[in-house]
Amino acid sequence: MRMLRRLLLRLGQAIPVILVVAVLAFFLMHLLPGDPAAVIAGPEAGAEAVERIRRQLGLDRSIPEQLLVWLWHLAQGDFGTSIIHNQSVLQALADRMPVTASLTLVAFAMTIPIGIVLGVAAAKFRNTWVDSAVMLMALIGVSVPGFWIAILSVILFSVTLGWLPASGYVPLSEGVWPWLRALIQPAAMLALFQIGFLARMARSATLDVLDQDYIRTARAKGVSEWRTIAKHAFRNTLIPVVTTTGIILSLLMGGSVVIEQVFAMPGVGRLIVQAILTRDYPMVQGTLLALAFLFVAINLMVDIVYTWVDPRVRYD
Amino acid sequence: MTTPLLAVRDLTVQFRTDAGWLTAVENVGFELGAQETLGIVGESGSGKSVTALSLLGLHAASTTRLPTGSIDYAGQNLLKLPERAMRRIRGGEIAMIFQDPMSSLNPVLTVADQISETVMLHQGLDRAAARKRAVGLLDMVRIADAAHRVDAYPHQLSGGMRQRVMIAIAIACRPKLLIADEPTTALDVTIQAQILDLLRELQAELGMSVILISHDLGVIAEFARRVMVMYAGRVVEAAPSRALFRQPMHPYTSGLLAAIPPLDHDVTRLSTIAGSIPDPARRIPGCRFSPRCAEVEAACRETAPDLVTVGAGHLARCPPRLHRMAAP
Numbered sequence: 001m002r003m004l005r006r007l008l009l010r011l012g013q014a015i016p017v018i019l020v021v022a023v024l025a026f027f028l029m030h031l032l033p034g035d036p037a038a039v040i041a042g043p044e045a046g047a048e049a050v051e052r053i054r055r056q057l058g059l060d061r062s063i064p065e066q067l068l069v070w071l072w073h074l075a076q077g078d079f080g081t082s083i084i085h086n087q088s089v090l091q092a093l094a095d096r097m098p099v100t101a102s103l104t105l106v107a108f109a110m111t112i113p114i115g116i117v118l119g120v121a122a123a124k125f126r127n128t129w130v131d132s133a134v135m136l137m138a139l140i141g142v143s144v145p146g147f148w149i150a151i152l153s154v155i156l157f158s159v160t161l162g163w164l165p166a167s168g169y170v171p172l173s174e175g176v177w178p179w180l181r182a183l184i185q186p187a188a189m190l191a192l193f194q195i196g197f198l199a200r201m202a203r204s205a206t207l208d209v210l211d212q213d214y215i216r217t218a219r220a221k222g223v224s225e226w227r228t229i230a231k232h233a234f235r236n237t238l239i240p241v242v243t244t245t246g247i248i249l250s251l252l253m254g255g256s257v258v259i260e261q262v263f264a265m266p267g268v269g270r271l272i273v274q275a276i277l278t279r280d281y282p283m284v285q286g287t288l289l290a291l292a293f294l295f296v297a298i299n300l301m302v303d304i305v306y307t308w309v310d311p312r313v314r315y316d
Numbered sequence: 317m318t319t320p321l322l323a324v325r326d327l328t329v330q331f332r333t334d335a336g337w338l339t340a341v342e343n344v345g346f347e348l349g350a351q352e353t354l355g356i357v358g359e360s361g362s363g364k365s366v367t368a369l370s371l372l373g374l375h376a377a378s379t380t381r382l383p384t385g386s387i388d389y390a391g392q393n394l395l396k397l398p399e400r401a402m403r404r405i406r407g408g409e410i411a412m413i414f415q416d417p418m419s420s421l422n423p424v425l426t427v428a429d430q431i432s433e434t435v436m437l438h439q440g441l442d443r444a445a446a447r448k449r450a451v452g453l454l455d456m457v458r459i460a461d462a463a464h465r466v467d468a469y470p471h472q473l474s475g476g477m478r479q480r481v482m483i484a485i486a487i488a489c490r491p492k493l494l495i496a497d498e499p500t501t502a503l504d505v506t507i508q509a510q511i512l513d514l515l516r517e518l519q520a521e522l523g524m525s526v527i528l529i530s531h532d533l534g535v536i537a538e539f540a541r542r543v544m545v546m547y548a549g550r551v552v553e554a555a556p557s558r559a560l561f562r563q564p565m566h567p568y569t570s571g572l573l574a575a576i577p578p579l580d581h582d583v584t585r586l587s588t589i590a591g592s593i594p595d596p597a598r599r600i601p602g603c604r605f606s607p608r609c610a611e612v613e614a615a616c617r618e619t620a621p622d623l624v625t626v627g628a629g630h631l632a633r634c635p636p637r638l639h640r641m642a643a644p
Binding site: 217221309311312 | 372374403404405406407408411412414416419420421422423424425433434437438469471482485
């Protein structure tokens with residue numbers, strides 16, 4: 001019951017966030033210098049074409065009126081229509097989302113176990129070569145630009161060794177292995193930064209926990225060193241780590257914009273970049289809003305997991 | 317005294333700090349018989365907790381130099397015992413409770429989990445049996461509604477109850493020795509008395525020896541037959557409580573006694589010992605208490621006094637007082 005109430009409360013809190021993003025996305029169109037219709041139409045367009053776009057986008061009405069129409073359409077699930085592809089934004093997103101979702105989730109599945117294991121190991125073997133090695137890797141992970149290391153990786157694994165495809169995406173419907181084979185390299189490149197980030201985070205969280213009195217209690221009970229870490233420390237380490245996973249998932253989705261470019265994958269990231277380049281503003285607005293929805297959903301999930309990890313939150 | 321349960325000799329513990337090796341405990345020695353109670357008293361930083369942690373080998377290995385001296389328990393030197401054998405002693409033969417029950421229990425595990433773990437580990441009980449034991453132990457430490465409370469998380473319990481849970485964990489395997497490191501310091505006065513009563517009852521019931529560590533001589537006096545006073549890492553006086561209270565043979569002990577507010581009349585100012593405990597990194601020549609001592613003599617600042625017998629079972633480290641006693 002408490003769980004449900006907490007969940008409903010969180011959902012309620014998400015509504016204003018979504019509303020603010022919706023309004024901001026709306027004003028994106030109006031922040032353009034000059035006449036948005038003219039900008040969208042491009043420099044070569046005639047007055048008639050500009051007028052047509054203006055009408056099509058509803059820009060001939062007053063701004064409050066436009067805002068209400070925009071919100072009214074959103075409430076009905078209408079995120080707008082692309083002016084380039086003549087396709088609804090939601091349809092375009094639905095087409096591209098499996099690619100980005102696959103990429104993000106595979107990268108996430110790599111980040112979480114590797115990052116945590118490296119971080120906990122570094123803390124356990126603090127001030128030894130293990131710690132130094134992990135921290136060095138983490139430093140490289142967070143410092144090296146993703147697109148650059150991705151290109152190097154393609155040269156090594158795809159061009160020289162020929163083990164992995166250099167680009168493209170294979171849908172899951174064509175089999176798990178081909179799907180995974182296409183994803184493994186881009187996902188790893190995407191995960192690299194986050195692994196470094198998470199390893200550092202998990203290390204400091206573990207060090208913090210290992211200093212706590214209840215760890216000394218566990219040792220005083222005669223619990224072995226390994227069990228102290230696995231049972232008494234780890235659950236507590238997870239509390240700050242879970243908070244981070246929401247951020248990591250969000251950053252992975254953001255990072256996929258770049259990785260999708262490098263590996264020529266037809267995902268949401270490329271959709272946004274193309275929409276920006278072609279001045280397809282309804283598409284930019286729609287995808288922006290859809291991503292905001294997604295981030296809110298991710299944080300909601302993190303909140304639920306958090307409740308499960310930390311009993312002190314469970315009964316607030 | 318027959319063979320004591322525990323005999324500590326010349327225990328010295330050093331920690332690594334940025335300023336080099338620092339001696340936290342120097343040549344500490346004492347004996348404890350079966351079912352006896354020893355009180356260790358001193359200010360924070362006097363080395364009393366470090367001494368206690370050494371008994372169980374609980375110092376961080378990375379910052380501690382292997383303690384020297386010997387800790388003889390049941391015919392074996394605990395300082396030389398391999399880690400695996402030491403783990404059987406910890407929680408099984410020698411148990412320990414700590415100062416802060418708020419932070420000493422694991423916040424993400426239930427009371428049942430934390431108590432069961434000890435009996436599963438040392439006595440090989442299965443989960444169901446261990447849980448039943450946990451309920452029985454909560455009863456033993458006078459927690460009402462034990463069958464229900466056993467599933468609680470620490471944050472759902474009051475401070476006094478958490479300390480009772482800590483005690484339940486400690487006595488779970490019927491240890492021969494219980495070390496209580498400031499067990500009541502973090503609790504209200506009324507709860508303090510309850511916890512001390514509980515410890516006393518359990519000691520009688522289980523026939524344990526107890527080492528009670530406190531900065532409060534009042535608590536020690538109420539509880540222990542023998543008292544050891546520590547200052548700056550050294551034992552300055554050790555005596556049966558009665559003798560210590562009747563005739564303290566070290567000015568530091570006198571200072572601690574004077575600091576206990578009398579119950580029978582009001583005082584406007586509490587007595588204090590001037591100054592504070594010295595920084596352990598600073599070497600003090602001669603008697604370490606000399607900078608704060610009201611009875612200091614020139615010789616005190618030059619030669620470090622030895623711990624000498626001044627009465628029946630009474631040791632002290634203050635030659636001027638002894639001389640005054642001998643030549644009245």
